[in-house]
Amino acid sequence: MEATAALPAWRANLATIGALTSRAKNELLRVPGAAIPGVLAPTIFFLGLNGVFGALTQLRGFSTGSYESFIVPISMLQGAGFTGAAAGVNLARDIEQGWLDRLLASPAPRWVLLAGTVLPASARSLIPATFVLTMALLLGAGWPGVDGLLVTYFMVATMAAVAACWGSMLALRFKSQSAAPLMQAGTMALILTTTAYAPLALLQGWLQDIARINPVTQVVEAARQGFVGSVSWAETWPGILALAGMLAALGLLALREMRRTGA
Amino acid sequence: MSGLAKNLRVVQALGLRSIRQTFRRPQLMAPIVVFPTLLLAIQTGGAGSAVNLPGFPPVQSFLQFMLAGAMMQSLMLAGNSGGIALAVDIEMGFTDRLFAAPISRYTIVLGRLAGTAALGLFSALWFLAIGLVFGAHIAGGIPGALLAIALVTATAMAVGGIGAAVALRSGSASVVQGLFPLVLVVLFLSSAFFPVDLMIEPAQTIAQYNPLSLVVEGIREPIISGIAASDTAYALLAIAGIVALGLVLSARALRHRLRVG
């Protein structure tokens, strides 16, 4: 008795990704207050950083006098990192509670299951990003222009996907929510060891070296363009390349872990 | 045995227990020290050029300036985690056993604070060591270092008192845990990470009135320039204030808990 009305593979895969995304939104809609930490964390950081380090723009080397404009893309990316890591924590919880077994015992391909974790995180990251952006604009940050905004949102959503791959990889490797601090710390470290606080020239020795080689620096610069100047393809493509590379690497690692569960 | 002696014995026993608990599980201890260290590294590297700003206090390096802030962050986390540990005790019914015994209720809080103090001491030593390893100079020498350590430990206990009060009132570890973002905000709005005079409004005004700023300055002075009586005095005053607040809140929370059961 094989299943009748079976869909062609590509349609079945799309439907599965859609169904898993639909499930992911339950946490936001059915658990009161679930969205708050994801929005609160980057907002607090934005307000705090701005209030504390705002005077840095007085230094030569800053292309803008508005620290809000300088760091709002950082806070948006932080929100993305947080959301992505949270997706990893949710996956760990699903593993602990046996839910993942249901997915693994079905004929759905492993990459589809991974996509069903990563894509919702990507979409969800737009919520804290928009919140932080609104606050920043109210506090005097410069309007990035429609092109700047699109580039920033693209960077944010893709960064969330990268973070979700990182979190998923750890979740599948350790099969426990206790890996959560590592998920969060990893994305935080990645985003902050860049030109997050100040332009490259003003960073202290060792951080400057790290920021130079950290691919996320390209993402930061690309996301920041509209806020501190104008948008150009030359400033954008390195960010896209960096994200593509990280997504490929971490995505493959996460997929490998997914395939290896049960080994 | 007199009541006081008995109570002291209990405080000692609970204190040892809470110290053992703290250091027996390094994976819980790590975030209290590791996150502030990470942040210290990043902020020093990222905002370190701030020392060139006009009006920045004379320091040997930005790291030297930031050590106090890192210690504050660490001790606030320690106080928070002490509160969480007490809340877990309440949730598991351990405190009921203590309440039913013929001892003073305050021993429960004081015993817990011993663990927090130990953690505070540890983080003070840790960050002083980090500072020395990375070339920061303790201007006040050994006396200065000792003063900083003493202030950090005292403040850890004071903050722990507030955490304990919240734990007693709510009886829930997740409520105490939820305080953590608030803790971070309060710290940002102080002189922990930047000279108050160079902060942006409205953060600047808030930081000027934030008692934590007094504590931070008290810890910072011995490191960046040497022991100063007035800074130390103000810091002690602020700590006393926090202790008083913690005592009042704890007393009320204890009464509430005993009424509610």
Next chain:
Amino acid sequence: MSTAISVEGLERAFDEVLAVQGIDLEVGEGEIYGFLGPNGAGKTTTVRMLTTLLLPTGGRATVAGHDVVGAARQVRATIGVALQEAALDPLMTGRELIRLQATLQGIAGAEGRRRADDLLERVDLAAAADRRVGTYSGGMQRRLDLAAALVHEPRVLFLDEPTTGLDPVSRKTIWEEVRALNEEGTTVFLTTQYLEEADQLADNVGIIDSGRIVAEGTPASLKAEIGHPHIRLQLEEGSIAEAEEICARIGPLLPPVDGRTVLVEVEHGAADIPRVVRALDEAGIGVGSLELVRPSLDDVFVAKTGYHLEHEGEGDGEDEEEAVTA
């Protein structure tokens, strides 16, 4: 009859521990196979290997003709799985869950919805279908899990301890459902620690202990192998040791289940009762109650492993001394 499940030398090691030590079994199509054993015997590990959730470290297995390692995807398309930890999401409604399962199985939207409705009716969850799973009772959750496992009309159904923790009524309901499914032609592989469940439902039973199959056959043939009934005596007064000594002269003793009971195998069944009673009476030992017990799967278990399945853990030390050899 063709083979639904075929297992050869299947092995699974976790670090140093061999949880499943080379088992062989065969389940025919349309059969209900009961995998019986205590906690920790290796039942769940075996099921996880057969449902492709765990890789074997030795041996091979095929389900519905597909190799569980080499053709895992095909296996997943033909099996339905209801695991011990009901893999449910408390935030979803029952209906959403079955629809999700349908999507996972590649069933088109409208058809999936129709099947979900039918299945919810079938397991008597239609009324609760739009409530969150987190509000369901244990029995409801199991029924939902079972319904979800059926959405793609699987050829082979794996049930890992389907009624553990359920009240007797819920248990009966699940049993009825399993029988009905089997009548429709579904092969069922179920694991259980309950003798009655294996006895009542299974066509064939495999008894597993410490990672090995110690006995296999139909419930009737396994019990016939053991042969003799036993007398179960509850003592009112007198020493247990003395009573055991006396009874041992009449027939072999079985491991005791508690401190006031003696179990003695009797070759002639009821005819041996007067002998036993007389002998104990002469020794001044008071018998509270006496019962003739015909062989059960527990007896089979005891004969093969030396301890009871359903009262394991009591009188462990004594068990080893008085273990009966078959």
